[in-house]
Amino acid sequence: MDYFRYVRGELFAEDVPVEALIEEYGTPLYVYSHRTLARHLDAYAHAFAEVPHIVCFAAKANSNSAILRLVARHGGGADIVSGGELYRALRVGIPPEKIVYAGVGKTDDEIRYALGKRILMFNVESGQELERINAVAGRMGVKAPVALRINPDIDPETHPYISTGLRKHKFGIPIENALEYYRLAKRLENVEIIGVHKHIGSQITRVSPFVDALQRVLVLVESLRAEGIGLRYLDIGGGLGIQYNDERPPHPKELARRLLPLLRGREITLIMEPGRSIAGNAGILLTKVLYLKRGDDREFVIVDAGMNDLMRPTLYDAYHHIAPVRKNRRRKITADIVGPVCESGDFLARNREINRVEQGEYLAVMSAGAYGFSMSSNYNSRPRPAEVLVRGGEHYVIRKRETYRDLVRGEVIPDFLQ
Ligand SMILES: *Cc1c(COP(=O)(O)O)cnc(C)c1O
Numbered sequence: 001m002d003y004f005r006y007v008r009g010e011l012f013a014e015d016v017p018v019e020a021l022i023e024e025y026g027t028p029l030y031v032y033s034h035r036t037l038a039r040h041l042d043a044y045a046h047a048f049a050e051v052p053h054i055v056c057f058a059a060k061a062n063s064n065s066a067i068l069r070l071v072a073r074h075g076g077g078a079d080i081v082s083g084g085e086l087y088r089a090l091r092v093g094i095p096p097e098k099i100v101y102a103g104v105g106k107t108d109d110e111i112r113y114a115l116g117k118r119i120l121m122f123n124v125e126s127g128q129e130l131e132r133i134n135a136v137a138g139r140m141g142v143k144a145p146v147a148l149r150i151n152p153d154i155d156p157e158t159h160p161y162i163s164t165g166l167r168k169h170k171f172g173i174p175i176e177n178a179l180e181y182y183r184l185a186k187r188l189e190n191v192e193i194i195g196v197h198k199h200i201g202s203q204i205t206r207v208s209p210f211v212d213a214l215q216r217v218l219v220l221v222e223s224l225r226a227e228g229i230g231l232r233y234l235d236i237g238g239g240l241g242i243q244y245n246d247e248r249p250p251h252p253k254e255l256a257r258r259l260l261p262l263l264r265g266r267e268i269t270l271i272m273e274p275g276r277s278i279a280g281n282a283g284i285l286l287t288k289v290l291y292l293k294r295g296d297d298r299e300f301v302i303v304d305a306g307m308n309d310l311m312r313p314t315l316y317d318a319y320h321h322i323a324p325v326r327k328n329r330r331r332k333i334t335a336d337i338v339g340p341v342c343e344s345g346d347f348l349a350r351n352r353e354i355n356r357v358e359q360g361e362y363l364a365v366m367s368a369g370a371y372g373f374s375m376s377s378n379y380n381s382r383p384r385p386a387e388v389l390v391r392g393g394e395h396y397v398i399r400k401r402e403t404y405r406d407l408v409r410g411e412v413i414p415d416f417l418q
Contacts, residue, residue, distance in 0.1 A: 002036040002281040004366070009327040011364055015393040018286060018325055022362055025386050026401065027288040028305035030373050034391035036282035037067065037369075041074040044272060047256035051263050051270050054120075056100050058238050058275030059085040061370040066389055066398035067279065068092045077120070079238065079273035083110040090117060100235060100271060102149060102197065104129075104170055111136045111144075121145040121233065123197040125172055130185055137190035146185060147195030147235055150178050152216040156201035156209045156239065159316050163201040172198065178220050182229055193229055195271075196221060199237025202276060205249040207258045210236070214262055221268075234263070235271035242280040244367045245319045252277070276370040283369020285310050285385070286325065287348075289361050290340070299335040301357060306339020307346040308379040310365060310372050314345045322349050325362035330355045337363070341380045373399075381407050 003014045011018045013031050021031055044055045056077040059068060063085060068078065069092040077098025078089040089099055101114050102123040111133055114122065124130050124146050137144035151172035156163050164171045173181050185193050200213050214236060221231055236259070241249035252274075263270060287305035294300075312318035322337055333356045337349040348365055357363065376384050383402035388395050 003033045004036075004284055004364070006327060011323065011325045013284070013390040013395075016390050016395055018284075018364065019362070021388055021390070021395060022286055022288075022325070024395075025388055025397065027286050027362065028309050028385040029286040030283055030368065030385055030387040031286060031395075032062075032067065032279075032283045032369055032387065032389045032398075034070065034389055037070055037278060038074060040274075040278045040282065041071065041076055043252045044274060044278075045075065047252040048260070048270060048272070051260065052268075053270040053272065054098050056098060056235075056271055056273045057278055058273050059089060060374055061275030062279040062283070062372070063088050063374050064387055064398050065092050066396070068094060071278075077271075079275070083107075083113050086110075086114055086117065086119070096120070100147075100197070100273070102199065102273075106132075108132065108136055112140065115140055115142055115144055119145075121147050121194055121235075123147050123149045123235065124185075125149050127173075127181055127184060130181065130188065130191065134188040134190045143190055143192045145194045146191050147193075147197040147231075147233060148173055148178060148181055148185065149197040149199070150175050150217055150220065152198055152200065152213040154200050154209050154213040154216070156204045157206065158201050158203045158239075158241070159318075164199060175216055175220065179223060179227075182224055183227075186229060193231070195231050195233030195235055196224075197235040197237065197271075199235075199273060200239060202239050203241040203247075204239045205241040205247045207250050207255055210239075210255060211258050211262070214259060218262060221266075231268060233271055234266075234268045235273065238273035238275050238277070240274055240277040242277055242367060242370075244280075245321065249277070278370070280367050280370035283367075283372060285365040285368040285372060287363050287365065289357050289359055289363065292357070292359060295336075298351070299333055301335045301337045301354075301363075303337060303339060303348065303363060305348065305365065305385070306341035306380070306382065307343065308341055308377045308382050309339070309385055310348060310368055311375045311377075312371055313348050313350075314343075315375075320348060320368060321366040322352060322354060323364045323366055324355060324357065325364055328355050330357075332356070341382070378402075378407055383407060 081103035386401035
């Protein structure tokens, strides 16, 4: 459920006609709905209210400072995967005791930074990482709070590129070796075992993979308890899907209904790491039709947003609904909607049936709030779009459109070329 809808044939973001935003800020333009973000955050908090829990928003889905601040204001924490994300989260006031840190390639510098800031815990992805964390913590004279990221070998039945919880993936520690690694952790002097973590993939549209994975992890929790290793935190990761097209993903309430019976009565704090289900349908990407062109066997609608602005179609062959900013009753055409980037893979949609559009009109790429701007690049030296947050009838720039000057920031011409 989101707050982008048509009023008399015109697309609105909450109470603002998006054409007004285009007039003021130009295109391509990311627009987010405050009310939608707040609603999605609250949906998790309400659904899981009866157990102690922390909603750690996955910062990589959308790491804009204003969005992260909004998360903080709603009592949320952050799931981070780099020192850069830690910096962003702390800077906007996400409390360190609500920050969890995953990722297979944490560097010594990043570990030191996170230890110094006293984050809640490291979600450790390998035996060597565990030993690095132990060593760095030792040098700093602190104890590192850790959870082991367990790979439960569950197929989330999603796109292979966003599936992470199978034996063959680089993430986590295979569940059959988990006990062994927990014993190793117990022997290490400078780590304190406080939890267990799993995250099996993204855009999961059924509840059962979550249930199956949690059941496997709970078996491990029991074995650990039997060995005298008690856990305080159970981090179930993120991954709940959203509706891009005709998916019918479960609501957090549905997830809670199936997971809570497994969790009740345990003295453990639940951590969730939703990203896409918070931000995905809270954002759209607005773009202008530059040219229409007839190809050999298809029509091309060439727009001013490209794969550098929204990579998901190219990267995952992902579907994003494309809607006219102003509805029309023209005949349907089947077209490839493509960007200006010099790559054949630069498309937002292929073989898509849309109402015919004219040069100069605007389209909205829906469900672009997660893994949209955060995956954007400057490829082809394209300044990245502005980002705007709408709240009721108000709108705020939360990231300025980049300039040509921004493109060369940090570049240096060595003396010998002067
Ligand atoms: C990406 C990621 C998430 C968020 O996944 P969504 O599908 O966006 O909810 C959560 N936890 C970890 C460890 C991740 O890598």
